[in-house]
Amino acid sequence: MLKKIKARDLQLGMHLHGLCGSWMEHPFWRSKFTLTETEDIRRICDSGITEVWIDVAKGLDIPNKAKEDPEPSATQVLTNAEIAPGIETLKPASMSEELQRAAMICAKAKKAVVSMFREVRMGKAISAEDAGELVEEISSSVIRNPGALISLARLKTVDDYTYMHSVAVCTLMVSLARQLDLDETSVREAGMAGLMHDLGKALMPMEVLNKPGKLTDDEFRIIKSHPIEGHRLLVEGKTASDIVLDVCLHHHEKIDGSGYPARLSSDEISLFAKMGAVCDVYDAITSNRPYKAGWDPAESIRKMTEWSKGHFDEHVFQAFIKSIGIYPVGSLVRLASGRLAVVVEQSEKSLLAPRVKAFFSTKSQIHIVPELIDLSRPSTTEKIVSREDAAKWGITNLDELWAT
Structure with a gap:
């Protein structure tokens, strides 16, 4: 009672x-x-x-x-x-409005995951249902504006990576589940699975987990044990659903059977594990890691497209692209006018025509007064002609530009 x-x-x-x-x-x-x-x-x-x-x-x-x-x-x-709470009716929010809330969610969520991992290292059992409020808060943010929290969660430091990666994958899973038109229960299960998918890394040696160079074969074998260790921890906690357990154990499986730990292939891999594989890889390659800098979001989508046939389920991967865009928030692009712009928000009308902020003239080689442009408006003559590398142009404040 x-x-x-x-x-x-x-x-x-x-x-x-x-x-x-x-x-x-x-x-x-x-x-x-x-x-x-x-x-x-x-x-x-x-x-x-x-x-x-x-x-x-x-x-x-x-x-x-x-x-x-x-x-x-x-x-x-x-x-x-x-x-039992009813389903809250949430109203859409602009990017600028939701970014403020998303920043608070990221800060609180990081502390939550740090505490969770600390308890695992102390030998305490973890109850998946205890993280329900965190998943609800993340899911609500995605409903209001999917781009805000997804984009902020990507901006993690090397030291934050292990913890914020769990928050980012949770957010991406919620967004992808909505794109796949799953029911509300499944959406939240997907979010919980994303949050818990790397729990086993709490038991990995820190010197291996945060090693700045390439792992040796023995070190890689240790890291590859994290899905099994995470699955064991969740089973011991006795509250994780079958979906959460499955994603934790199988998010590193690949469609061609070359993944781990069970070398499952194609239809042997569940829908949710296929979702976890896509979301896990996207956040990993767009984030700054101990051994490499993160790739540009748009470049990451291009790379994943090249890998998709052997690595990802095609239906799930296409839905993922629709959920975050061909040019995700934070991508640097060149416009037809020769200006460089950063993507600040997606458009419901077209994956190829997001809202951007133009800030640099390639012709004059100088920064210009920033201008917000909705490329999906019929009256707009601008369009994206290419992705660009920020390092090539000496641009170091790209994230500040889209987030303000």
């Missing part, structure tokens, strides 16, 4: 079922656990959260004195079904 109580009435031994309020205000990466430390109660109260849900079937009940508290709404007793 679930009870809503005042945060001030929390005691050690109670089992938290939920923290009332926005996930962004929560001091923990999860909201369902048994209170064993006084510090956790203090953190809840200091965060400004005034009410919480406790599960008296899994922990202590509220003391008799608090039960008799005459203050209205001191406690509220409901069943699980009665507090």
Whole structure:
């Protein structure tokens, strides 16, 4: 049985079922656990959260004195079904509006994944359902504007990569699932699978995981064990769905059977594992890694197209391109006028005509006053003629240009 109580009435031994309020205000990466430390109660109260849900079937009940508290709404007793949230109606947001929220989500999500990995290294069991609020927040952002969080999650440092990669793949999986027109339950399962797919890397030696040079054969064998280790951790946690378990174990399989750990091929690989393979590779090659700088988003799509026949499922890969664009946000392109522009948002009308910000003249070799151009408008005479390499033009602030 679930009870809503005042945060001030929390005691050690109670089992938290939920923290009332926005996930962004929560001091923990999860909201369902048994209170064993006084510090956790203090953190809840200091965060400004005034009410919480406790599960008296899994922990202590509220003391008799608090039960008799005459203050209205001191406690509220409901069943699980009665507090099940309905599907929130979310309105589309502009890129600039959603970027602000996405930045906060990225920051909180990184802390959540860092905490998750730390608990794994300490030998604690991980419950997949505990990350449900994080996945919900990410999914909501994708509904409002899919490009914002996808693009921000790509901007990770070398030190952040292992953690933010999980957040990025979660976001890409949610967007891809929506493009494939999957039902809401499947969309969230896909997101959870993306978030948990690399959990096994928490058990990899840090000197191997963050090695700046090429891995030796023995080191590569160690890294290739992370899907099996992650799968084992999730099985031990006893809350991961079959979809989450499958993606964790098989996101490195390839259509031609050359992947790992089971060398599955074609129809032996599930839809969700095929989705995981595409999203995992895209984020990996567009991100700065210990051993290489990330590729331009548009160049990455071109490279993946070359690999697609042996590596990816064609239907899934085409849906992925539609979900992020042929020229994803952050891509550097040359316009017909000779100006360089960075892609700032996708267009619903055409994959070839996104919204861009022109900022550099190749003819004069100088920066110009930035101009926003919607290439999908009938009155626009501009069009994209090629992808460009930022290093070739000495451009180092590309990400600042599209994100502001």
